[in-house]
Amino acid sequence: MSVEELAIAFVCLALGGIIKGATGAGAPIFAVPALTMMFDVQFAVVVMLVPNLLTNCWQGWRFRRQRLPMRFNLAFAGLGATGVVVGSLVLAQLSPRILSLGVAAAVTVYIAIRLVRPGGFIPFAIAQRISAPVGFVAGLLQGASGLSAPVSLAFLNALQLERPYFISTASFFFVAITLVQIPTLATLGLMTPHRMLLSGLALLPLIVFMPVGARIAQRLPRVVFDRVILVLLGGLAIKLVFDASQ
16 A cells, blocks of 8 residues: 555544534445555455454443333344345455446435435334344445445334434444354454554554544534535435446
8 A cells, every 4th residue: 555545544544533523423335435445455455354343342331221112132243134135245255346336326326315204214013123124234235245235224213213223233243243254254354453453553544533523513513514514425326436437
């Protein structure tokens, strides 16, 4: 990696930290497509593993008293862990071009959901019944593209949870699937010692800039912040499609 690439990667991860600090989730939704644009999907997915695991462990512990019923969490996260194994196999087999288009598609779906149904609602009784299949699909996306947000975060947003419960549930899910994803990718030869070191270093800009995101969330209207992020994501998705088509 050149100095310029390191600087760009730092900025991408810092923006991911700002998003996570402001919303409680979603760091990969910016960092993964940005890193994919510079490198490839496999690299982006692996580099985000340690930051995903440790930041969500911290947030899960911080909001440990605000939890949904364990039956819901186990179904959602348990099938998510199964899905991430299947998705990791896809990640190891498909070409970088197809994977890049997959990331662009996932980002586009996320943007569409946020714009078309920003206030969608799912009653909790229904959410409990569908949590397992939704978790599996989210895990599948996470394993294959590093982005489960079009399913996982859209699903949790539709429950209209209070922020502590949203963060607690999302953190439980991401910790569970990442604990499975790391040994799976190591077995497949995608998680090497060098990439593990880079993944550990990627934690630094995230944790440094998460407090910045929290302060921005207090001062900037949420709708303005969301629109800025969606515009940036749209630009990334377009660039990924353009690069993959060359």
